[in-house]
Amino acid sequence: MSIGTPKQPANAPITEAARRDPVDPGLKRWQIRFPKALRTPLGIVGAGILVLWLIAAIFAPLLAPFDALAQNFPRLSAPNGENLLGTDTLGRDVLSRILVAARTTLPAAVFVVICSALLGSVLGAIAGYFGRAVDEIIMRIADLVFAFPTIILAMVIAAALGPGLKNAIIAILLVSWPSYARVTRSLVMTARGSEYVIAGRLLGFSAGRSLAREIAPNVISPVVVLATLDVGSAILTMAGLSFLSLGAVPPTPDWGAMISEGVSQFAAWWIAFFPGLCILTIVMAFNFIGDSLRDTLDPHTAQEVGETTS
């Protein structure tokens, strides 16, 4: 069977000039380079803060001036030369406790977000692609979860499962997956009708392959952005649960638990203030990063740049 040498279009010469399309202008170079150039100042700040915290968490045992569990110091002493951030009701150094707490909080938050993103996305993709009964079932369960305020539902689940970090993680996982499911479902539903997906089906792709190979790459970016922004919420929810004694078990240091303790010792403001400040900085850092990622990865922004102007 012949390759089928194509006849040249009647009015275009076979030259490099033709390849460069005298009539079809293509995209200007500036329009292509644009996405790579974007790096927002806020994103850099967020990333910087996160890196600092990662270092703090990894090297906590080395950085912490004292043992986080040791009750050596005069109780409730204000920040001073020895205890830079003061001591708590049991005479433990606040600074050391904060640093060690980062070692549990950060990984736990990231872990729970990754798990809920995975669970939610897979369920959402299945709902979006196959539709009908499967869609109804998954979305109604999601609606059920959405009906309750997050922290209340997390509380109920954690209380039912019992105290402990593991149970707190499970509780947060169960309340977080629906947001991802909803987002993924609508992304998949949009992609499902796109011409490139149909083209794939005409080329013999099965529904499953279409979902995994064609649609998934388009869904990942928005989900990553959502997940990044969600880490902040996860940390807050975990702190909330710990505040209510439903999270990490004492004496393990935990920011939420420290705030809880600080509330009952209002005069000793440093006990609640510094852990609160830590939560603030980390949540802000993740939010900045998430916003910056959204700007660079959002297909709409990227596509806007790709269109020609006339």
Add this chain to the structure above:
Amino acid sequence: MTSIDQAPAAATAHSPAAGAPLLELDSVACEYKLDGGGRFRAVNGVSLQLGRSEVLGLVGESGCGKSTLAKLICGLEKPADGTVTFDGHPVRALGLKKRAKELLGIQMVFQNPYASLNPRRRIRDQLDDALALNPDGGWTVESLLDAVDLPADSAQRYSHSFSGGQRQRIAIARALAAGPKVLVGDEPIASLDAFLQARIARMMRDLAIDSGASMIFISHDLSVVRDIADRVAVMEAGRIVEVAPTDQIWNDPQHPYTKKLLAAIPQVDGKGIIPGSD
């Protein structure tokens, strides 16, 4: 408005090629449910035949059902009535399973070049997917890009770095790579600048015919269809009102709607005459 019983014989013109037609539509109809209840027949009793190595132009204005007809041909919609047969096989609607092997010979080029390519996969990967269907066809990614007048380094890039016209050419290359017997173009040039339209249409026609395929070219632009089609079918309100060889449609149109369409084409003669004015 226009009478449809004026062209009963023409509507099922014999295909010029000998033997059974490559693609046959027999009284095909397609219905959509309307919001307020009731049904809308987008395609209403269409019979068409497509022979081998033939280009059939399908013209009509927006809302006449030509896109729905394209979807029926490819099996993307289920006919409410009638049958679609490709190379002797019935065309079944596409479900969740893989496309039936015998139907892989039908490929489509879509209207919207900005949605025809996966934005997150390289051009090479998308062309390879199509080449996998037709390993003995003799095409390679490089030869495909060459055939559509794009530089070889396009393979490494993503779709967003290409203009509409270039993306459409890539879409054509992908459809060709699969070695189709029937290439359906659903208004493939409508989103392009006027200057590119004829060129891309001719490119599609040449590539299709040279690789032994037939083409159904759907368009609302008659001048371009005249340029590339062997036969033309005119569609109005879900029905085919006239089918004839291209020259005949132009020189001796039978149906009032065909005449109306032809009269509306502006002549590029610089005379400042608006079509339809005397």
Add this chain to the structure above:
Amino acid sequence: MSMISIRDLNLSVTAGKKTTHILKDVSFDLEAGRITGVAGASGSGKTQTGLAVMGLSPAGAELSGSIDFDGVELVGMPAKQHNRLRGVQLSMVFQDPASAFHPMLTVGDQITDHLRHHQKVSKKDALAKAVEILGRTRVPHPKEAVKKYPHQFSGGQLQRIAFASAIICDPKVLIADEPTTALDVTVQAGILRLLRELCDDLDLAVLLVTHDFGVLSSVADTIVVMKNGVVVETGEREAVITAPQHEYTRSLIESLPGAEVSP
């Protein structure tokens, strides 16, 4: 006497360190009672030229040169002042009629809204004028039309309503950006006829932006051909189409099916 004189118009956009020149030394005139067609491919700058006249250049764009509108300089005019001209003396009609209108307001509301914004007219009088203008643009049943919503009209009718909205304040300049591209060919002729009538009857200076030479051949008096932000050819319609001087114009016309160009 030129209504609009564009001289050495330059438009550039700076993003980060990159500066892109969208328009380079563009010069041509718009005359009252004549339709000037601007032709070019996507990216040629034809739409940006029209937007520059309207004062709608992209944010952060630098515009230099001169756009003289009946003695008034438009380049560098403060936005507030340009605002007062827009819709009143300078008006524009866009490609997609469906997205030119608010889907939840009646057509009458939308047309009279901007009339009443610019001129102190009572609601009743504004509505009467709207009905009159709709009649002028041949929208069927104008009295009922003002009470309807955009989705109840076809593409062609909506475009007529868009024209009505554009001329209701008696502008001097009308910029039509691909007004028939989204319409069927049988509807196109009617809109082109309307454009011609409005231009003749109201003595408008019309800038018609399009990539379709068929449209230009039907209604343009003068044709300006643009490529990559530069004007490559200007001339009377018949001359440009049948005997183009510039190679680019020639290649554009030759690329049309069935067009014949004299050597």
